[in-house]
Amino acid sequence: MGNLLEVKNLFVSINTKEGELQAVRNVSFSLKKGEVLAILGESGSGKSILCKSLLQILPKNGFIKNGEIYLEGRELTRLPEKSMNKIRGKEISMIFQDPMTVLNPIIPVGQQIMEAVLTHEKMSKLEAKKRSIELLMTVGIDYPEKRFYQFPFQFSGGMRQRIAIAIAIACKPKVLIADEPTTALDVSIQRQILDLIRELQVKFGISIIFITHDLGVVANLAQRIVVMYAGKFVETGTTEEIFYDARHPYTWGLLSSLPDVDCDNEFLSYIPGMPPNLINPPEGDAFAPRNKYALRIDYYKEPPMFKITETHSAATWLLHKDAPKIESPIKFKECRVIR
Numbered sequence: 001m002g003n004l005l006e007v008k009n010l011f012v013s014i015n016t017k018e019g020e021l022q023a024v025r026n027v028s029f030s031l032k033k034g035e036v037l038a039i040l041g042e043s044g045s046g047k048s049i050l051c052k053s054l055l056q057i058l059p060k061n062g063f064i065k066n067g068e069i070y071l072e073g074r075e076l077t078r079l080p081e082k083s084m085n086k087i088r089g090k091e092i093s094m095i096f097q098d099p100m101t102v103l104n105p106i107i108p109v110g111q112q113i114m115e116a117v118l119t120h121e122k123m124s125k126l127e128a129k130k131r132s133i134e135l136l137m138t139v140g141i142d143y144p145e146k147r148f149y150q151f152p153f154q155f156s157g158g159m160r161q162r163i164a165i166a167i168a169i170a171c172k173p174k175v176l177i178a179d180e181p182t183t184a185l186d187v188s189i190q191r192q193i194l195d196l197i198r199e200l201q202v203k204f205g206i207s208i209i210f211i212t213h214d215l216g217v218v219a220n221l222a223q224r225i226v227v228m229y230a231g232k233f234v235e236t237g238t239t240e241e242i243f244y245d246a247r248h249p250y251t252w253g254l255l256s257s258l259p260d261v262d263c264d265n266e267f268l269s270y271i272p273g274m275p276p277n278l279i280n281p282p283e284g285d286a287f288a289p290r291n292k293y294a295l296r297i298d299y300y301k302e303p304p305m306f307k308i309t310e311t312h313s314a315a316t317w318l319l320h321k322d323a324p325k326i327e328s329p330i331k332f333k334e335c336r337v338i339r
């Protein structure tokens with residue numbers, strides 16, 4: 001499988017009153033055709049800013065400072081706004097935690113889907129309407145001909161997210177970025193939306209970047225997971241590697257919150273402390289002050305990514321050959337079968 005998207009040494013900053021906040025610090029990754037990649041991390045770790053930079057929809061004071069983003073070999077960071085407009089929604093699209101980010105409350109939903117279709121595709125209004133009704137059906141809205149004319153307030157939260165998904169897939173994008181799309185929903189509805197995303201992924205072969213703070217949400221969806229902390233990737237691996245063989249203490253902390261994990265270590269039932277201030281990021285390993293296993297070196301020298309397998313790497317000095325051998329405190333209560 002070739003790489004559809006490739007991000008190289010990306011730095012993204014936000015100008016604030018207090019100074020330049022380094023939200024994304026030297027991130028590189030790739031996404032293959034048809035792959036689902038999860039970006040996992042606590043609030044504020046830089047997941048959303050990273051994904052918004054791919055689409056260049058950063059907040060006003062945000063900017064890509066350095067690095068490259070390639071979509072099928074085409075570099076995006078230096079594209080003029082007009083060309084980026086052709087990519088947004090058509091090649092890469094995004095769904096958000098709150099569907100009202102994209103839905104207009106005073107326009108019938110069908111018309112909004114139609115507009116999304118007509119922005120990028122040449123077809124008659126009648127054809128676009130037909131396509132919009134099909135899309136409503138695809139995302140599981142019953143009576144689509146009738147629902148076409150209704151306004152967002154006439155739908156539940158889960159239904160509104162379905163409509164936002166219909167808009168996002170209206171032009172068959174190659175990449176769909178899903179930014180915590182189920183966080184605001186009830187657990188039962190969450191499951192339905194995840195099932196829908198998985199179904200669409202299989203049906204259309206869309207590649208997905210799924211942002212979440214909840215490892216449980218992506219266990220059955222993602223093939224690969226990257227763990228983000230303080231604007232950097234600290235561990236990356238296949239879903240199985242991250243679940244069963246995590247090496248970074250931060251990943252252990254995230255795993256420990258899963259309901260079927262027995263953690264023999266009280267430190268890990270939650271991650272104490274706060275992430276660092278990214279206006280003046282610390283020297284060394286940004287996680288060190290919160291890491292019970294931190295070594296002296298962590299406080300002054302940043303760990304490189306240590307390679308564990310072809311697909312698995314982690315940035316922790318614990319993987320250095322001279323470091324003390326620490327066993328993972330994570331134990332699953334019973335053998336959990338992923339997928």
Ligand SMILES: Nc1ncnc2c1ncn2[C@@H]1O[C@H](COP(=O)(O)OP(=O)(O)OP(=O)(O)O)[C@@H](O)[C@H]1O
Pocket residue numbers: 014016021023041042043044045046047048049050059213278
């Ligand atoms: N508009 C903004 N102005 C100033 N700082 C911002 C802005 N948006 C995000 N940030 C800061 O950038 C950093 C990364 O934020 P980001 O939203 O990407 O985190 P996240 O991991 O997606 O968390 P969340 O799940 O809470 O959105 C944080 O320190 C955040 O405070």
